Amino acid sequence: MRFLIVLFVLLSSLLLNxxxxxxGYVTDKTSGEPLIGATIYEESTKKGTTTNVYGYYSIALSGDSAILKxxxxxxxxxxxQFALNEDIKWNVEMDPFNELNEVAVNASQSSxxxxxxxxxxxxxxxxxxxxxxxxxxxxxxxKTIQLLPGIQSGTEGxxxxxxxxxxxxxxxxLLDGVPVYNASHLxxxxxVFNADAINSVQLIKGGFPAHYGGRLSSVIDIRMKEGNMKEFHGEGSIGLISAKLMLEGPIVKDKTSFAISGRRTYIDLLARPLIKAAAEDQGFGGYFFYDLNAKLNHKFSDKSRLYASGYFGNDKFYATLNDEYVDNGTTYSYRFENQLKWGNGIAALRWNYLINPKLFSNTTLTFSKYNFVVGFSEQDEQISSTGxxxxxxxxxxxxxxxxxxAKVDFxxxxxxxxxxxxxTGYTYxxxxxxxxxxxxxxxxxxEIDTTFGATLINASEFWAYAEDDYKITTRLKANLGAHFSxxxxxxxxxxxxxxRASVRFMLNENSSIKASYAQMAQFLHLLTNTGIGLPTDLWVxxxxxxxxxxSTQYAIGYAQTIAKKYELSVEGYYKKMTNLIEYKDGASFFGNQESWEEKIEVGEGMAYGAEILIEKKVGKTSGWIGYTLSWSNRTFENLNFGETFPYRYDRRHDIGVAITHKFNERVDIGVVWVYGTGNAVSLGTERYLSYDAAFNGYYWEGQEIEHIDSRNGYRxxxxxxxDIGVNLHKKMAxxxxxxxxGVYNMYNRQNPFYLYFSYDDSGDRRLTQISLFPLIPSFSYSFKF
Structure with missing residues (x-):
């Protein structure tokens, strides 16, 4: 902490005049929501700043007057225009404009x-x-993030x-600054993120600022809506598999607001009659997920604000089978139940306090949990004349x-x-x-009531950081910092x-080159068994x-704005990772004779590549085209005979196209096209029976084993x-x-989900492909009020 205080004093000494x-705060005029990353620019000195994640800005100026844009x-x-006689508190409410107005395109290029x-x-x-x-x-x-360069989606869908x-x-x-450990439903x-409840999303793939820590590859910082301070509003939708509703509004106008949203699937309700009929009324089952977002926002004054937010969501698969019959006067009944469920819960209480116009503080208390449960129960009962x-x-x-x-940020x-x-901060x-x-x-x-397997492990994590986004000259700017944990x-x-270091050098008014260097540490491991297809992830x-x-990551890039409408970025990167873990061959989370430490191997990884992104943010037609050329490899001493092998999601070429076009206020369309090199998988070239001493050495009592020449050696x-979608809007009173x-997979491509060897009628072995999703139409009805 002494390092932070010294840095604070040194930076304060920069104020020579x-x-x-x-x-003040920059907000949406219609709702009061903060505008994150809005630009404030002084026209004569070319000095500027941006708003933070709470919409707050501060800019120190000298002279007699200034014009801020x-x-x-x-x-x-x-x-x-301001007369610079004394410190000024200036809150700005900004009006959203109609993007169909092409004149507004030039005026909107803010940052x-x-x-x-x-x-x-x-x-x-x-x-x-x-x-x-x-x-x-x-x-x-x-799913939208998956369309961006440098991002792989894993498997189909x-x-x-x-x-x-x-x-x-x-x-x-992060959801409102709180880690989410499992972000998947179904x-x-x-x-798990309900789009109706979200205000902003930022993705960082490299050059990480020092205030982020704890992971090696990316930060996805998602901020929930704070609630409309002006008026009560709501929106919702009904689709093929789920329905959702979001309500927001002032509790006390311009002082206290709320936002709450919920979503639930109804697959289980629609399928229950069919399942019961198939089971002849002897059983039922189903699957559903739900989630709930809520947030309160209270403004004590321009200096002090309090936020309380939370998320809770669950997935549940269940099945029940009942059977009852009578034989020789004895009634036999049988009931079997199983369930599989997982879910997240998070909560955050944060207090913003403006210590002085230059120093903004945010104190946060958070809670986060993730649980995975799988289990079954069986009941047998016999009723006869004897009891x-x-x-x-x-x-x-x-x-x-x-x-x-708990953490405090300035x-x-x-x-x-x-x-x-x-x-600085601390996590238990x-x-x-x-x-x-x-x-x-x-x-x-x-007769038996026991608990076994791994025991609870408690741990403490602490950190401190400092960073400075420093404009060294009119052309050269750097973000320099350090994260200690x-x-x-x-x-x-x-x-x-x-x-951590990021540097930007302006070549001219419209283009620049950038470079970054970042060291990252991650104190959590995730044991993942990709072959099961279930969320059986173990955080250890x-x-x-x-x-x-x-990990250590280097990146270099070029950025340019073209014709004031298009943004071009080209980046190359190299990343080295150490102390990665994977299950040993044949190991999984099943079986508890061994601890998890005895089931894994430790190795290292390397990834490098280039990314190109062309984006248009405003106008009738907007969207992006992204291309990635990449390599990702792993090396484990006791896997693949110690030889380097491609990571499962190593993908040489990846293209993502996402375009929207707004014809008028009533009709807009969206088009998505993706292409990617096939995933790397391990396939057995031979198959034979194992010897099992537990069955007196009979080979046919053993398990069938596949011989794999190389790990992930097949593409x-x-x-x-x-994908194509059309949205038809209509405004009522x-x-x-x-x-x-919409139509998913418009030309019905049979994309591979899983490959395995099977045998045809003549007994010859052949490679068989399983594809999940053909052409799938969809529709939904949504509303706002």
Whole structure:
């Protein structure tokens, strides 16, 4: 902490001349929602700043007067002149404009890509998310992110995120600043983020600012809506598989607001009659997921604000089978139940306090949990003239992680050429890496009631950081910082110092070159068994034998705004990762004779490639085209004979096209086309029976084993598809409705989901492909009021 105080004092000494500070909040005029990343620009000195994630800005100016220009993409610019006699508090409410007005295009270019120090970062528009066609009509932030360069989607239809050769555990997914450990619904086909509840999304793939830490590959920073401070509004939709509703409005106008949204699938309700008929009324089953977002926002004053937010969601698959019959006067009854469920819960309480116009503080208390449960129970009962006999047994497997965290963050703007962030925090982790419970009853007697498997592990994590976004000259700007973190588990302490640097040099008014360097440390591991297809992920900490993950990433790029409408970015990157873990051949989360540490291998990874993105953000036609050329490899001493092999989601070529066009206020369309090199998979070249001594050495009693020449040595066929969607809007007197129609996989491409060897009628072995999703139409009805 002494380092942070010294840095604070040194930066304060930059104030050599008396300056006047203009500060305040920039919000949407119609709703009061903060505008994150709005640009504030002083016309004569060319000095500027941006709003933080709460819409706050501060700029120190000298001289007698100044003209400030406020701008944000999708909103009309505002311009104000100030006499610089004393500090000024100036809140700005901005009007959204009609993007069909082409005159507004030039006026909306507020923060051009070539001006920003940060590279490998993309801000995602929620309007774009809602306009693009999606799988089964379910608007999904994570599916839209998959269309961006450097992002792999994993398997067909899944919402997984694999960034620049990293695994799913290497993504720091934040919802209102709280980590979300499992972002998937419906076995990965949808994400947990309800688009109606989200205000902004930022993706960072490299050059990470120092205030982020804890993961190796990416940060996905999602902010929920704070609630309309002006008027009560709502929106909702009904689609093929789910319905959702969002309500927001003021509790006390311009002082206290709320936002609450909920979503639930009704697949189980629609399918229940069919399942019962198929089971002849002897059983039923189903699957559903639901989630709930809520947020309260209270303004004590211009200096003090309080936010409370939360998310809770669950997936549940269940099946029940009943049977009863009578034989020789004895009634036999049987009941079998099984369930599979997983879910997240998070909560955050944050307090913003403006210490002075230059120093903004944010204090946060958070809670996060993820649980996975699979289990079954069986009941048998016999009723006869001599009495009743019953037997019951049950089994349950539980894994998860639970966090309690506190942190304080500061934004400090001593001078227009400096934007400083610093802070510190602490998290208390509780890991449940696979706990089993077994219970057996005979009549009224409990014969077995036991818990076995891995035990709970408690750990502490702490961190501190400081960074400065520093304009060195008119052409040269840098973000320099460091992140220090530590992890304490089972008496062992791991420490990590992680320097970060991003540099931007302006070639001319419209173009720049950028470079970045970042060291990252990750104190969590995720054990994933990709062959099961279920969310059986085990979050585990480092131990005496398993060290934290580390990575070093270098990136260099070029950015340009073309004709004031198009943004071009070209980036190359190289990333080295160490202390990665994978299951040993044949191991999984099943089987508890061994601890999880004995089931894994430790190795390293390397990823490198190039990305190109061309984007148009405003106008009738908008969207992007992205291309990725990449390599991702893994090396484990005891896997693949110690030879380097491609990562499962290594994809040489990847193309994502996402275009929307607005014909008028009533009709718009969206088109998505994706192409990717096939995933790398392991396929057996031979198959033979194993010897099993437990069955007296009879070979036919053993298991069939496949011989694999090389790990991930075979490529699936390439993946590509076309999606098209149309949205039809109609404004009524007090509300607006939208019909959305879409087609997923327009030309019915049979994309590979799974490959296996089978035998034809003549006994010859052949490779068989399983494809999941053909051409799938969808529709939904949504409304706003």
């Amino acid at each position: 008396a300056q006047v500070v203009v500060s 406020f701008s944000f993409v999708g909103y009309g610019n505002q311009r104000f 051009n890509i070539q001006d920003e120090t940060q590279m490998s970062s993309i801000d995602l528009s929620m309007d774009k998310v809602k306009a693009l066609p999606v799988f089964l009509g379910e608007k999904d932030v994570m 899944a919402s997984g995120i694999y960034v620049r050769g990293g695994g799913p555990d290497q993504n720091l997914i 076995f990965g086909f949808f994400s 009743t006999e019953s037997q019951e047994f049950s089994f349950q497997y539980l894994s998860g992680i639970r966090d309690y965290s 934004d400090y703007t001593p001078h227009p050429d400096h934007y400083v962030k610093f802070g 982790h509780t890991f449940t890496p696979g706990v089993n419970t077994f219970r057996q009853e005979q009549g009224s007697t409990v 530590g992890f304490i588990v089972n008496g062992r302490t791991y420490l990590s110092f992680q320097p 900490p480092p131990t005496d034998t398993i060290k934290p993950q580390y 699936m066929p390439s993946y590509h598809r076309l 007090k509300w607006e409705r939208t019909w959305s129609f």
